[in-house]
Amino acid sequence: MADVAARAGVSHQTVSRVLNGSPRVAPDTRERVVQAIRDLGYRRNVAARALVTARSATLGVITSSSVLYGPTSTLIAVEEAAREQGWFTSVAAIGTYDAEAVHHVLEHFMSQAVEGVVVIAPQEDVGRAIDAFDAPIPVVLIAARESTVERTIPLAVDHAAGAALVVEHLLELGHESVLHVAGPQDWFDAQQRLAGWRAALTDHGAPVPDPVIADWSADRGHEIGRELVERIAAGHGPTAVFAANDQLALGLVRAFWEAGVRIPEDVSLVGFDDVEGAGQFIPPLTTVRQPFAELGRRSVELLFEAVAGGSPQGALIPPELIVRSSTAPPRARRR
Template structure:
């Protein structure tokens, strides 16, 4: 730091401010210091900074599985958002020993806080989190113990269901996610609300486990459906396969809408109409809320909008 200060012609305190992203440095001085850092190969020593500040600039991510597309997309989004703020990321999965063990592993790594993702949120709600571990939970009912960031699952599901009703389908069936999933419950709620607003009695939903195979198996129980709202794109892919095997054309015989807008949704046959989740925005907001909590801010609750992306799989009745 002294070498950088000498090269840039500033004080060591100014170098520290630049290294820590402080706004209290004018742009010309910041640029001069950053050039000196680059010339000398200077890097912040995280361990030394942790000893001085009591913070490691490392955040954790608690996840039940990384096998689902949504969780993998969130991992990427949170990793990129953390890197933009110069935070490292430690990932732990909830194994047989439960979420308490996951929290303990993170605390042993000295993380400043953690994001709890999707299916792991139910475990976090049912457990008293460590008092010294700041948490942001992705997809959860209101809870004063931590910040919450979530997609407007119900709003997206309402829009998807209305889209199918507006195409002239008298009723929209639902291929739902797991019963204990908050996101699945919210998407089912939005579907029910849209049908109620249209004066349509909701048929009994069938359930899958988010996987393509479960969507293939579940949709076979909807032999009379002309319109199906599927709780995620992976199950919609399985539904497309099952419908094709049964000789039912999409969208001519059955209109289909998914949820997530995964990267391959436009490459399905036919291209899938779906509800787009903004995973990048979710990741940025989750990391921002966590950093704010680490720095002493109050818990927040934020909702990210979801919108229907219309493609070829939804057609007129």
Template sequence: MSATSPNQVSKRVQLSDIAAQTGVSLATVSKVLNGRADVSAKTRAKVTEALQSNGYTRRHAAIKQQRLIEVVFEDVETVWALEVLRGVLAEAKQHDLSVTVTEGGTKQHPDPSWLDGMLRRQPLGAILVFSNLSKTERTKLKARNIPFVVFDPSGDPSADSLSVQADNWTGGVIATRHLLSLGHTHIGIVTGPDYMMCSRARLDGYSSALAEKGISVDPALVTEGDFTTPSGYAQAMAMLENPDTRPTAIFAGNDLQAMGVYEAARQLGLRIPEDLSVVGFDDVQTAAFMGPALTTVRQPLQEMAGVATRMLIQATQGETPSSVILPTSLIVRNSTRALNG
């Protein structure tokens, strides 16, 4: 007698069988399968295990009707978010997939309404532009056979999660080395939020590049922003107001904060790059059109988004892609120059 394949098992097993095996009602099994919140964690785990051991979740891939990828942002108001979205759209088009965009929660975590909506929409997969999900949320997505990729994670992704990010530490190193090569030693930095892994990595790169030259980090030149233009402006004003202590160069944690540095310099009558050199991070489209054009570290956002999309497609096809870190590179334009040169 030949062995029974998982696909054959999944065709025979009914929800009533799962209910009988687990000792819960058919309605409870249905709630777990549909990601409803009104089920205890213990019951959810028991039913989910039974569904998976019987191969029932394999059925979802066959009945999905929407060739849809969902991208979840904190917000889509920035050029950064648009760059990511362009990368997803370009790759999705190659595979005849549609893309939907959801806003919700913060960079650290989505809000519950987002997850409930996704479980109803049942996309092929999701790209999450924030930190990792909780164990309960991962279980819900797994039960509905919805793979996900964490894009530019704000914290350390769990070992069983897929993620795509840039080499932020190297980006911090090459940005600071560039300024050092121009003779700057009094270099300020406006980081992103300390809770974000990419911010800490860029700051570590900055510190490492200074250490290569035997320069200690001056705490007065390290200030924390939130990756927005207003925070770049506020932190730059604080560093630049005093002519006796102001830095000769600033490494902004991203291009949006660099825009704020530009405005602070303008209001204080400082010329870029004659009086102040500035380096950004990301290389969003507008960076090349700032006045002067911004020297920045290129984070390949569109390529990263394309990779995340391909990883989702591979996951739906039964492949096991691995997490990816893409390289960063320095784009030299007109916002930096040699000190006193």
């Protein structure tokens, strides 16, 4: 830093302000310092800085070792948001969600002196394990549930609101009701999507059929689709189906195609997530888009506020319904 200061003709303190993003530096001075840094190839020694400041500028992230779209997209968004703020992330992917495994990871983070932890916790077991761990640092829990632990800050996409958007869209098209192919009910996201679907139908005075409980896979969607085909062919099947994620919807699409059931002429179909390529389904899939970038940015903001001594409140981030060609009025209404 002394070499940079000498080359730029400024003080050591000015170089420090530039490196830390302080607004108290004139633009031309800032440019001279930045150019000197480029010329000298200067890089901050993070380990040395941590020793001096007692700050690691590192966040821990706990996530699932699965490659499911939602948790993976959330992880990427958190890492990008932290990096944009000059912070590092230490990631731990776990395959089991028992308390011992989660506590082991949290203790590992404590030994790295991370300043906060983001937990991508879509499942009940993870939520319980986090609640049972008395972390001395702030924790942002990305899960569609509340937390009663003082230093744990809940943050999530509003999955119930997303499901309500689906139901309202289909009812406005003229469908009398909507069948829900639900995700696994030990996942908070799936619980909230089912609750939002049921509440929206009830609020509109529409019949509430028994949901079909599934996992998140296209294979299971295909199996369920084959069962629904027989009901649709007999004339007493659903005219609209809401799948809890786009993979389930993909399996349904194949089952309907194999049986000659047309989307949306015979049945309207909606997914959830807006995965890459959802617009290339045949037909392009109407689905709920999760704002993963916003989720990552907000999680980092909440941690920074907590690390700085604030008392941030949890939040629900609204999703967006993306209407494509897989939904239309039922056949009776089109006539």
